[in-house]
Amino acid sequence: MLRKITKFSIFASIFLFLISAGFSCKIQTPAIKEAMKPVSLEFWGVFDNSSDYSGVLSAYKILHPNISVKYKKFRYEEYKQKLLEAFAEGEGPDIFSIHNTWIGEYRDKIEPMPASVKMPFQETKGSIKKEVITTIKTVPSLTLLQLKNDFVETVYEDCVLDEKGKKEIVCLPFSMDALALFYNRDIMNAAAIPEVPKTWSEFQEAVKKITKYDSSGEIAQSAAALGEANIERGLDILSLLMMQNGAKMEDNGRVLFNMPVGQENLPAQAGFVPGLEAFKFYKAFSDPSKEVYTWNKNMPNSMDAFIQGRIAFFFGYSYHMPIIKARSPKLNFAIAPAPQISLEAPQAVNIGNYWAQVVSDKSKNKGIAWNFIQFAAANPKVADLYLKIAKKPTALRGLINEQLNNMEIAPFASEVLTAKSWYGGKDAGAMEEIFSDMVSSVGMGAEDKEYQMALNEAAKKIGQTY
Known part of the structure; x- marks a missing residue:
């Protein structure tokens, strides 16, 4: 009897400690458990360094702690060959950068942007009793109108392709340059x-x-x-x-x-x-x-x-x-x-x-990959994290005036x-x-x-x- 009371007292103490510390445990549904499994996205590019993306990757990790994005830089001279070899083996990156004049060349290897993506989000709720709640939300993608209004003109002209009478967004740039x-x-x-x-x-x-x-x-x-x-x-x-x-x-x-x-x-x-x-x-x-x-x-x-x-x-x-x-x-x-x-x-x-970012049609996480690209390219505050480190001109209309002072x-x-x-x-x-x-x-x-x-x-x- 003494042993049972002691065990009960220990569990009770732990429970009281968790409450007093401000934490609460929630039973997760199978769908949420599946959505919260660790995901690793591979991102290939040239010229940019990993440090250029440090701010963007940190911001995305805070929002989606179960998702890691690993950037790999290649020499320009080897890049196309590395992509070719990876695709031939049915592998390769989830996300890769292509020059704006390469869109036609890689079109059959690109997954168009989906209309929406289901993503897990973790939110802390409560004032005294804090709870970390995980929910699955359907995140709508950029519309054609938003792309045209938010990005400079040439992005819409280059990144929107007409596939059998249906217009689809196939790429998004993180920056823009001009001669x-x-x-x-x-x-x-x-x-x-x-x-x-x-x-x-x-x-x-x-x-x-x-x-x-x-x-x-x-x-x-x-x-x-x-x-x-x-x-x-x-x-x-x-x-x-x-x-x-x-x-x-x-x-x-x-x-x-x-x-x-x-x-x-x-x-x-x-x-x-x-x-x-x-x-x-x-x-x-x-x-x-x-x-x-x-x-x-x-x-x-x-x-x-x-x-x-x-x-x-x-x-x-x-x-x-x-x-x-x-x-x-x-x-x-x-x-x-x-x-x-x-x-x-x-x-x-x-x-x-x-250079624009695209999602490989061989990626096992196409929706998540597109979610990351949109997060990094279309959100002015996030895009600016990359632009200031990389020291590049913006592709977003909303950041141009700020850059005119640079x-x-x-x-x-x-x-x-x-x-x-x-x-x-x-x-x-x-x-x-x-x-x-x-x-x-x-x-x-x-x-x-x-x-x-x-x-x-x-x-x-x-x-x-x-």
């Missing part, structure tokens, strides 16, 4: 150019003032890297010029940058071809017979030349900034928005470049609303090579028909990648 103009302050000061060019006409005049030639006619001081294939992101610069000039790059799988404006459904013929005029404008900077001659194919990589202080202007993205600072800490440079054809145009045109990010953030991209085929690498070959194929003093032939050939080959 901007880096400039060397010392070179501009020496040339007595007080303000950075805002239009391409002003850019041409600056190039003429800065460029110097030696006694043999060789370039002694270059102003900018344009007109050849040995240029960092030359494809984007030429695409930007084409789009600003009114070229329709592609439409529903048809490549159209070689066509006359308003006549995209007709064969190429005489008339205003905006892509052609932009191509000629671009090539003039590498033509010794032109006033703006400032670059040639024998010169070094454009970014290397800028880092070494050999050119005044470099077209790049926000990700180039830390590279330039690390390699040339004393370089006196600044960044401005990319030039426009006219400041009086109804809307500026810029070019976007970004001196380093402002030039890029000011462009994201009007940033566009165009390639929707299945081989972005081949597309870039075709563009590069097109640029190299047209020599000095070429006539319009030669430019048109090069454009037609490139458009035809790129069309075959869709």
Whole structure:
């Protein structure tokens, strides 16, 4: 009898202690037990470091303590091969990053965003007697309207695909980038150019003032890297010029940058071809017979030349900034928005470049993976945790004004609303090579028909990648 009383007293003491400590135990249903099982999501990417996601992952862990997200960084050169090998074995990541020009290539490996996801949540209730209650909630996903209203324009255009008459969201970016103009302050000061060019006409005049030639006619001081294939992101610069000039790059799988404006459904013929005029404008900077001659194919990589202080202007993205600072800490440079054809145009045109997150169709936790992507991408407070560490421009409209006050990010953030991209085929690498070959194929003093032939050939080959 004494033993029974003693055992009862012990249990009673433990029960009273738990109450006094403010805890309460609840019997969980089988469904809640299943939902609260540990889940580990694998997230693959390039360029970003694990530390860039530290704030986001901590915030998600607080909300969903049973879910762990493990980020793995790969070298860009190996990334596609690693994905290919993993998918071939029926494995791979739950979430992986793809460049915005790779969406078509990976479409058949992507799981579209579901309409909703059932997620477990733990909440502490009560004032004196605190209870940790676990509930399962149906969390609605982003709607198409929310995506269009909350994110910059190009996200909707790129990440919403029409599948058999049904529009589906297949990816979301954590950031957005746009091509901007880096400039060397010392070179501009020496040339007595007080303000950075805002239009391409002003850019041409600056190039003429800065460029110097030696006694043999060789370039002694270059102003900018344009007109050849040995240029960092030359494809984007030429695409930007084409789009600003009114070229329709592609439409529903048809490549159209070689066509006359308003006549995209007709064969190429005489008339205003905006892509052609932009191509000629671009090539003039590498033509010794032109006033703006400032670059040639024998010169070094454009970014290397800028880092070494050999050119005044470099077209790049926000990700180039830390590279330039690390390699040339004393370089006196600044960044401005990319030039426009006219400041009086109804809307500026810029070019976007970004990575978006997708869910693998082989993931065993597709819904949870999409829940994490939406948590990190669509919630401004959470998204800002990543952006401030990674130092990247935002893809969310609601964070743009804040970033306009950041001196380093402002030039890029000011462009994201009007940033566009165009390639929707299945081989972005081949597309870039075709563009590069097109640029190299047209020599000095070429006539319009030669430019048109090069454009037609490139458009035809790129069309075959869709």
